[in-house]
Amino acid sequence: MENYNIEKSPERIPSKEEVLEVISRHIKRDISRAENVAEMKLTNELSDEQGLYLLEAKVEVVGKSGEFIEYLYMRKGVFLEHNSSLETTINVMYYKDEIPVSGWNIAEFNSDKGELEDVNIGEKFANLDE
Numbered sequence: 001m002e003n004y005n006i007e008k009s010p011e012r013i014p015s016k017e018e019v020l021e022v023i024s025r026h027i028k029r030d031i032s033r034a035e036n037v038a039e040m041k042l043t044n045e046l047s048d049e050q051g052l053y054l055l056e057a058k059v060e061v062v063g064k065s066g067e068f069i070e071y072l073y074m075r076k077g078v079f080l081e082h083n084s085s086l087e088t089t090i091n092v093m094y095y096k097d098e099i100p101v102s103g104w105n106i107a108e109f110n111s112d113k114g115e116l117e118d119v120n121i122g123e124k125f126a127n128l129d130e
Helices: 016-032 121-125
Strands: 037-048 051-061 068-074 089-096 099-110 115-118
Touching: 016 037, 016 051, 016 068, 016 089, 016 099, 016 115
Parallel strands: none
Antiparallel strands: 037 051, 051 068, 068 089, 089 099, 099 115
């Protein structure tokens, strides 16, 4: 009887620069939709011995008090401070009067390719009626 030892190498972890590049690309799309947004501010960043596992960024909507856009990167795993995620993703949340009004994933980590990929929202919701 043969003994198969199938070991997976550790999943590559996106760098802070890769995460910020995806977020910046999304912010540029918001600006192109004629939203007046200010510069992005990092509001929280947590790392462990493997690298970045949480990054939060906030972008104010200029001239509209209480309106802002929040981005959250979370690496797959269970971490300190009760942070956990089943997938490595970047989410966006839109706030009005400091209350979340909408949000979704903008990127997911593709472990086969070893990179963050933009999420096509249309594909995500295309099969809901079936």
